[in-house]
Amino acid sequence: MREMDKAFDFKTAQGRWYATWEAAKTFEAKPASGKPPFSMSLPPPNITGNLHMGHALAYSLPDVLARLKRAQGFDVCWVPGVDHAGIATQIIVERKLKEEGTDRHQLGRDRFLERIWAWKDQNQVDIENQLRRLGASLDWSRKRFTMDPDLNRAVRKVFVEAYRQGRIYRGPRMIQWDPVSRTALSDLEVKHVERNGHLWHINYPFADGSGHLTVATTRPETMLGDTAVAVHPEDARYTHLIGKLVRLPLTDREIPVVADGFVDQDFGTGCVKLTPAHDPNDHAAGLRLGLPAIVVIGFDAKMTPAAGAAYAGLDRFECRKKVVAELEALGLLAKVQTHISQVATSDRTGAVLEPLVSEQWFMNVADAAQKALQAVRDGRIAFTPQHHVAVWEHWLTNIQDWCISRQLVWGHRIPAWTCAACGHLHVELEAPTACSECAAAKLDQDPDTLDTWFSSALWPFSILGWPDETADLARYYPNDVMCTSYDIIFFWVARMVMSGLTWTDSIPFRQVYFNSLVRDASGAKMSKSKGNVIDPLEVMDEFGTDALRFTLISMSAPGTDIALSPAKLESSRNFCNKLWNAARFVQMNLTDEVTLSVEPELGEAEYWMIRRLREVLGKVTTALDEFRFHEAADLLYHLVWDDFCATYIELAKINLMNGTVGQKAAILQFLDILLLTLHPMVPFVTEEIHEAVVVDRLPPGEPRLLAERAWPLTHPLLAREGGDISLVPRFQDLLTAFLRLKAEYGVDPAKRVAAACTVLELKPFAEALKAIARLENVDFTATELASPTRVVAVVSGGTIALEMAGLKDPVAEQAKLEKEREKLLKELEPLRGRLADESFVTKAPAAAVAKLRGQAEEKEARLKQIVALLG
RNA sequence: GGGCGUAUAACUCAGCGGUAGAGUGCUACCUUCACACGGUAGAAGUCCCAGGUUCGAAUCCUGGUACGCCCA
Numbered sequence: 043m044r045e046m047d048k049a050f051d052f053k054t055a056q057g058r059w060y061a062t063w064e065a066a067k068t069f070e071a072k073p074a075s076g077k078p079p080f081s082m083s084l085p086p087p088n089i090t091g092n093l094h095m096g097h098a099l100a101y102s103l104p105d106v107l108a109r110l111k112r113a114q115g116f117d118v119c120w121v122p123g124v125d126h127a128g129i130a131t132q133i134i135v136e137r138k139l140k141e142e143g144t145d146r147h148q149l150g151r152d153r154f155l156e157r158i159w160a161w162k163d164q165n166q167v168d169i170e171n172q173l174r175r176l177g178a179s180l181d182w183s184r185k186r187f188t189m190d191p192d193l194n195r196a197v198r199k200v201f202v203e204a205y206r207q208g209r210i211y212r213g214p215r216m217i218q219w220d221p222v223s224r225t226a227l228s229d230l231e232v233k234h235v236e237r238n239g240h241l242w243h244i245n246y247p248f249a250d251g252s253g254h255l256t257v258a259t260t261r262p263e264t265m266l267g268d269t270a271v272a273v274h275p276e277d278a279r280y281t282h283l284i285g286k287l288v289r290l291p292l293t294d295r296e297i298p299v300v301a302d303g304f305v306d307q308d309f310g311t312g313c314v315k316l317t318p319a320h321d322p323n324d325h326a327a328g329l330r331l332g333l334p335a336i337v338v339i340g341f342d343a344k345m346t347p348a349a350g351a352a353y354a355g356l357d358r359f360e361c362r363k364k365v366v367a368e369l370e371a372l373g374l375l376a377k378v379q380t381h382i383s384q385v386a387t388s389d390r391t392g393a394v395l396e397p398l399v400s401e402q403w404f405m406n407v408a409d410a411a412q413k414a415l416q417a418v419r420d421g422r423i424a425f426t427p428q429h430h431v432a433v434w435e436h437w438l439t440n441i442q443d444w445c446i447s448r449q450l451v452w453g454h455r456i457p458a459w460t461c462a463a464c465g466h467l468h469v470e471l472e473a474p475t476a477c478s479e480c481a482a483a484k485l486d487q488d489p490d491t492l493d494t495w496f497s498s499a500l501w502p503f504s505i506l507g508w509p510d511e512t513a514d515l516a517r518y519y520p521n522d523v524m525c526t527s528y529d530i531i532f533f534w535v536a537r538m539v540m541s542g543l544t545w546t547d548s549i550p551f552r553q554v555y556f557n558s559l560v561r562d563a564s565g566a567k568m569s570k571s572k573g574n575v576i577d578p579l580e581v582m583d584e585f586g587t588d589a590l591r592f593t594l595i596s597m598s599a600p601g602t603d604i605a606l607s608p609a610k611l612e613s614s615r616n617f618c619n620k621l622w623n624a625a626r627f628v629q630m631n632l633t634d635e636v637t638l639s640v641e642p643e644l645g646e647a648e649y650w651m652i653r654r655l656r657e658v659l660g661k662v663t664t665a666l667d668e669f670r671f672h673e674a675a676d677l678l679y680h681l682v683w684d685d686f687c688a689t690y691i692e693l694a695k696i697n698l699m700n701g702t703v704g705q706k707a708a709i710l711q712f713l714d715i716l717l718l719t720l721h722p723m724v725p726f727v728t729e730e731i732h733e734a735v736v737v738d739r740l741p742p743g744e745p746r747l748l749a750e751r752a753w754p755l756t757h758p759l760l761a762r763e764g765g766d767i768s769l770v771p772r773f774q775d776l777l778t779a780f781l782r783l784k785a786e787y788g789v790d791p792a793k794r795v796a797a798a799c800t801v802l803e804l805k806p807f808a809e810a811l812k813a814i815a816r817l818e819n820v821d822f823t824a825t826e827l828a829s830p831t832r833v834v835a836v837v838s839g840g841t842i843a844l845e846m847a848g849l850k851d852p853v854a855e856q857a858k859l860e861k862e863r864e865k866l867l868k869e870l871e872p873l874r875g876r877l878a879d880e881s882f883v884t885k886a887p888a889a890a891v892a893k894l895r896g897q898a899e900e901k902e903a904r905l906k907q908i909v910a911l912l913g
Numbered sequence: 914g915g916g917c918g919u920a921u922a923a924c925u926c927a928g929c930g931g932u933a934g935a936g937u938g939c940u941a942c943c944u945u946c947a948c949a950c951g952g953u954a955g956a957a958g959u960c961c962c963a964g965g966u967u968c969g970a971a972u973c974c975u976g977g978u979a980c981g982c983c984c985a
Contacts, residue, residue: 602918603919620950672926679935
């Protein structure tokens with residue numbers, strides 16, 4: 043048996059145990075086991091980065107479930123994987139190329155891809171090892187990458203099917219264009235940020251010279267592409283102008299004044315310029331009104347020749363300055379207001395996006411969205427916390443077609459080929475060798491790739507082998523639980539549900555648990571620019587993985603974000619250490635013949651501990667089943683610290699050190715049950731203790747790894763009942779009363795003084811009382827305790843006294859007793875009042891009345907004793 | 914503009930119809946043979962505000978206020 047150190051050395055334990063579990067295939071799914079399946083898919087982390095605190099949380103929680111379900115006898119299949127993260131990855135590798143003085147155009151598509159693959163291979167290893175460090179009990183034999191060949195096959199299958207069904211189509215449309223990464227984005231990837239800007243009021247003179255009207259705009263450079271000015275059809279200020287022509291300043295064009303209901307009469311002047319080529323609203327209005335669209339800004343965010351020779355080639359923001367300056371010079375700038383505007387930027391690059399019309403692939407998801415809405419409405423998919431349903435409903439009922447093509451190299455290539463000869467479009471699973479229309483052999487594949495989320499949307503079933511009807515798919519699909527962050531509810535969860543219902547005719551998972559977001563100690567979002575990022579890897583080094591996990595778990599109250607503080611991490615580390623030391627104390631006092639096979643000898647304290655274990659274990663099991671992780675953690679924290687360490691071990695100390703084998707066996711059983719219960723949350727420290735204390739004492743045939751043992755809810759010991767368990771809490775009260783008495787009268791805590799007590803039922807605890815409260819002896823007697831040399835206090839069911847010899851100060855004692863009496867009277871006042879209130883007594887539930895009456899009686903009894911002592 | 918969430922002890926948060934809790938911090942004391950990453954005792958809160966429902970509201974309802982997030 044190994045001697046345990048004074049403190050838990052998490053650094054060595056963490057590395058050792060994961061390797062052991064992995065080698066034992068503890069976490070591999072066992073489809074042939076005959077156990078019921080329980081399955082989850084790991085939200086695949088991007089290959090681009092390190093594990094951050096969000097991952098640590100999002101993976102710790104399902105790991106608790108996975109370990110719990112495994113212990114409960116399920117065949118757990120938790121599939122890991124990583125995501126290729128199209129834009130994010132390409133940006134990083136391009137940055138590396140730039141540092142090397144080259145770029146992707148110089149390298150060419152194929153060599154650029156080779157570079158990304160090499161980078162991906164290395165990063166994947168890193169992130170997988172970080173998942174191991176976190177303790178995530180994943181089935182690595184089933185690990186996937188979103189661009190694995192069979193996952194690519196699933197992507198092509200969906201694309202081709204959807205194309206044939208008319209769900210996927212290609213066409214020119216206004217999309218949000220990221221001029222930095224040079225690709226189209228979907229609406230979801232657009233982030234609206236508030237920027238301080240201006241609202242420029244510009245005079246547009248009438249063509250007939252009869253004055254001008256004034257338009258207000260936040261983007262004056264786009265005026266070069268204006269093809270109309272719009273007013274509201276019911277705006278009395280302007281109705282007479284509808285149909286007139288204005289001369290567009292800085293150009294030689296004349297454009298009409300038109301009417302359209304979308305114009306907001308209260309914004310600016312109530313006149314808006316229309317630039318159908320560069321604004322989504324104007325684009326829509328242009329289509330409605332049949333207006334031409336003039337493209338004045340290109341894909342490089344520079345002005346095109348159509349903007350006019352004076353502006354062509356200028357960056358859009360340079361052009362803005364020039365336009366404003368020239369308008370001012372011409373006296374056409376009526377007014378400039380400061381204005382806070384919502385600017386569309388790229389979620390990834392932060393670049394200001396440019397709405398542009400471009401040829402892209404789209405997916406119509408209207409039908410799938412209806413199915414997804416229905417699945418949640420009828421309860422086939424349940425959300426925790428439920429309030430996310432409201433946002434879900436809103437988004438899915440207003441869903442737009444999804445722009446799925448990206449002008450990126452890294453990703454799933456779109457399986458579409460155009461015949462170079464006749465232009466026929468072929469959408470096929472495999473590259474066609476000849477055109478079906480004209481038999482030409484030269485076919486060019488679409489250079490674009492698919493939105494990263496296109497493959498992620500298929501994740502729960504593609505990783506199980508879909509579209510093949512594999513055994514894994516039959517057994518583990520749909521998944522039981524999907525744990526993920528609520529910030530990707532649309533990006534990912536909605537799309538998985540839509541895809542699952544469309545392509546597998548099944549929900550992809552039954553329950554969705556949305557974890558919180560992790561913030562810093564003051565509640566601010568962690569970001570590199572703020573410098574408040576807490577690195578989980580560093581935390582694991584400093585406090586231990588178990589402490590990190592326990593912290594995140596115990597702060598995971600549904601619906602609130604987590605403010606992570608060092609104080610909380612310390613507290614969790616201390617908790618692990620407390621457990622470690624309790625175990626160490628037990629181990630130090632166990633002889634070889636004490637094993638889990640020995641029949642435990644039970645006394646009052648043991649029956650009380652059994653009751654506590656049974657209650658808490660029941661509550662913990664329910665809490666975890668209902669995703670109330672924080673509640674489970676809190677219950678266990680107090681079970682270990684207050685009940686097991688502070689109360690039970692203190693009471694059982696004598697037995698532990700000098701008791702029988704049977705008495706020690708009981709203590710060992712309790713420790714074992716605690717380890718089993720805590721293991722899903724803090725796997726490393728529990729496995730380490732298990733090895734040091736329990737393994738050599740296990741019954742034959744029991745798994746030697748804690749991670750493989752059964753959840754103790756149905757442990758036979760927990761069913762045992764006996765003794766008067768109410769004595770333990772009463773003993774606690776008695777103990778506290780003695781300690782308080784010593785403290786109040788300034789008795790040195792270490793000084794052993796003689797004591798007396800009239801609560802005779804607690805005599806069995808006399809030895810423990812003497813030891814813990816440091817009393818010389820305790821005289822349990824029914825006779826009156828008050829005496830000139832003693833100080834007294836009142837407890838539940840009796841009186842206690844300390845022998846003070848010549849140190850007693852009668853005046854001070856009198857004052858203390860009087861103070862106690864005042865306190866009791868003050869507490870009794872509302873109780874008496876409510877019990878005297880007839881409407882309460884008659885209308886409140888009997889249990890509530892009885893409870894209150896009990897409290898009142900207890901206090902009345904104490905009061906009576908105090909009054910007696912005061913003479 | 915619409916929606917969601919949050920306001921409880923100095924801090925971070927639980928509780929969400931039966932009269933106020935935890936962790937950390939703070940005060941005093943204690944190195945007692947598991948643990949100072951420990952122990953004992955203690956101080957500390959008009960549960961954001963105003964109405965309403967109820968025998969009873971931190972908890973439910975209505976209306977404010979402040980902060981955060983999402984969508985437009």
